[in-house]
Amino acid sequence: SMSTLKVDTLQTTGGAGLYPAKVWSAWNQVGTQSILGSGNISSITDGGVGITTNNFSNSLSSSNFSVTFGCGGSSTDPYRYIGAYVTMTTSTVKTISLHTTTAAYDTAYNAIQIIL
Numbered sequence: 001s002m003s004t005l006k007v008d009t010l011q012t013t014g015g016a017g018l019y020p021a022k023v024w025s026a027w028n029q030v031g032t033q034s035i036l037g038s039g040n041i042s043s044i045t046d047g048g049v050g051i052t053t054n055n056f057s058n059s060l061s062s063s064n065f066s067v068t069f070g071c072g073g074s075s076t077d078p079y080r081y082i083g084a085y086v087t088m089t090t091s092t093v094k095t096i097s098l099h100t101t102t103a104a105y106d107t108a109y110n111a112i113q114i115i116l
Contacts, residue, residue: 019115019116020115021039021113021114021115022040022060022065022114022115022116023039023040023041023054023056023060023093023112023113023114024037024038024039024040024041024111024112024113024114025037025038025039025041025044025054025111025112026038026109026110026111027044027052027054027110027111028108028109028110029046029050029052029097029106029107029108029110030106030107030108031106032046033046033052036109038054040056040057040058041054041055041056041057042055042056042057043055047094048104049104049105049106050096050097050098050103050104050105050106050107051086051094051095051096051097051104052094052095052097052110053092053093053094053095054092054093054094054095054112055091055092056090056091056092059090059091060090060091060114060116061090061116062090062116063088063089063090064116065088065114065115065116066114066115066116067085067088067093067112067113067114068112068113068114069083069084069085069095069110069111069112070083070110070111071083071095071097071107071109071110071111072107072108072109073107073108073109077108080099080100081097081098081099081100081105081107082097082098082099082102083095083096083097083098083110084096084098085112093112093114095110095112097110
């Protein structure tokens with residue numbers, strides 16, 4: 001059977017703090033956007049070419065969090081990509097994927113990790 005471990009703070013044995021991701025998501029923007037895998041994500045919203053909003057299952061205590069975002073295509077794709085976040089709230093993060101011409105572009109693989 002499975003057990004649940006509930007803690008308020010994580011630390012190393014030396015007492016240093018550990019800060020696991022509060023939210024993570026991987027999604028495909030090509031065609032109908034779809035979630036490839038996630039944690040604390042209830043859904044995604046297609047905001048147009050290259051734009052996605054990840055909607056959190058459980059809101060965060062602050063919108064002042066750290067977002068890591070990356071995006072890319074296949075190994076045969078001629079473009080190089082830049083991922084940027086547009087807006088952050090306690091319940092969503094909106095991102096945009098751009099290719100080398102700085103135009104918005106639907107990429108095959110996008111991923112975020114959020115630490116608070």
